[in-house]
Amino acid sequence: MKHIPNSLLLTFIFVLSACTPIATAIQPTQIVSTPTITAPTEVFQPINTIKISAPSLKNNLVGEAAERTIQVYLPPSYGIPDKHFPVVYYLPGYGDSGMIGFNLPDSMDRLVSDGKVNEIIIVVANGMNKLGGSFYTNSPVTGNWEDFIAQDVVGYVDGHFRTLAQAESRGITGHSMGGFGALNIAMHRPDVFGVVYSMSPGLFDENGLTESQMFESERLIQRFIKFEEKLSALPLEEAKTRISSSPDQFTLSYGFAFAPNPDRHPPYFNYPFTEVDGKLVRNDEIWKKWESGFGGIADEVILYKDNLLKLKGIVVDYGEYDEYNWIPKGCIYFGEQLTAAGIPVKVEAYSGSHQSVLGERIRDYMLPFFSAVLKFE
Structure with missing residues (x-):
């Protein structure tokens, strides 16, 4: 097994103790050895498209179906009996249905075989509705989308796959609308998700x-x-x-x-x-x-401070040249508010627009971060 450098461990331990947003890049690093893969003892697919029941969306006013489709990626060693895995839940942006610039299973399998990430299950649960997006919030009009993610999706995945069913082994992430949803749900439900990485999230400062x-x-x-x-x-x-x-x-x-x-x-x-x-x-x-909605951050930090302090890691990244110029301002403001409240957070700026290097951010930063911080036992 390859040696894990102390410098790498210190990089990610910073997430638990940092109190100041930074603008320097997280350097992508190799963090684990290539796993030993044995012949599977059960039949499974590397990528599974599954229609699940969504009771949280019932009784909405706009005719949203109480069934939703999710994608579940299973790592190469999933076929080993009795082996359980952490899970990362990915929430796509407004009008999106998947991970832009990152192909499952191929891109993830390559990261694993190259020894850049540990093996994890990835679940893609999009919040697209008839108008393009639910914002992953509970609404009497469109349905309870936050509950759909935190209860319906997590409950289905834990009930049908060999997961490590604990908050410390669940990460939540997303882009744009999904980046906001990931932060919002993690802030409300630290009992379900222990780590959050938000990419170009919808966040407002005072003028957003x-x-x-x-x-x-x-x-x-x-x-x-x-x-x-x-x-x-x-x-x-x-x-x-x-x-x-x-x-x-x-x-x-x-x-x-x-x-x-x-x-x-x-x-x-x-x-x-x-x-x-x-x-x-x-x-x-x-x-x-x-x-x-996207704002009110100062009030939310006060209201949910205890919940935010329970999270093992909070990371927000954004492109400096985002077409929506209120997003970088909102991300910076979010970091300032958490830091002022003594909540560890890392705010990351990079050269790019709203989607231009999203696949690279997923591959080189977001997934290695989860691989280093999630609990694997």
Whole structure:
């Protein structure tokens, strides 16, 4: 077995003790030896596409099915009887269904055979709904997507595969909308997930919502108000079918997730602007709900500090040239708030845009991080 360098161990032990976000790159390193692989004693596929029951999504208002498809990658040694593995749960971004730039099983098998990561199970559970994305939050309109991940998916995987069914052996990660979902779920459920690595997550600083693609211009706001007025004039069932015809799908999805109002006529949420005498009027109470979706970080750090301190590692990385310029600002702000509260966090900046080097980040940074920090017994 290859010797594990002390310098590598110190690199990842830093995650548990660091109190200041940094902008230097985590250097990819070899961390384990190539595993000994024996002939499997049971039949399995390296990659499995499985439809599972999703009771957490029942009783939603927009007709989301209470069944979802997940992908489960099994490592080369999975066929060895009685061998159990840690699990990394990957949450794709808005409109995405898989791991961009990283192919399962080939890319992961290569990392294992090259001795760069330990063997782990990877589960891809996308949060795509009829409008593009659920934001992995519980909503009376679209269903309880956080519970779907933390309960339905984890329960199915632990019940059907040889996992190490403990928080210390479960990591959660994702990109963009999924990066936000990973942070949010880990913050709420440290009893389920012990480690989180978030890539280009949707996070707002104090001005993030105003700068976002939902509210960056009066034209966009006025367009949505007019669409909302058209829906209000339609009978209920026709309005429900017309929801998806809006050109502002991201805005609809975000509203469903963070400002839901199931008692209201479609679109089933409260929008923070109205138009009065040709002028836009903002409702500050509703605006705060929209702001606290990707934002509200300072308040959340106070509320969930004990939960965040239970996590074995928190890493956020982002591209310096992200097309959504509010994302780097939000990531930096997130790190500042956690650091000020004494919560260990590593915030990582790299040269790239929103997706340009995502596969490289998964291969060289995210998966080696989990391999070093998750508990393998």
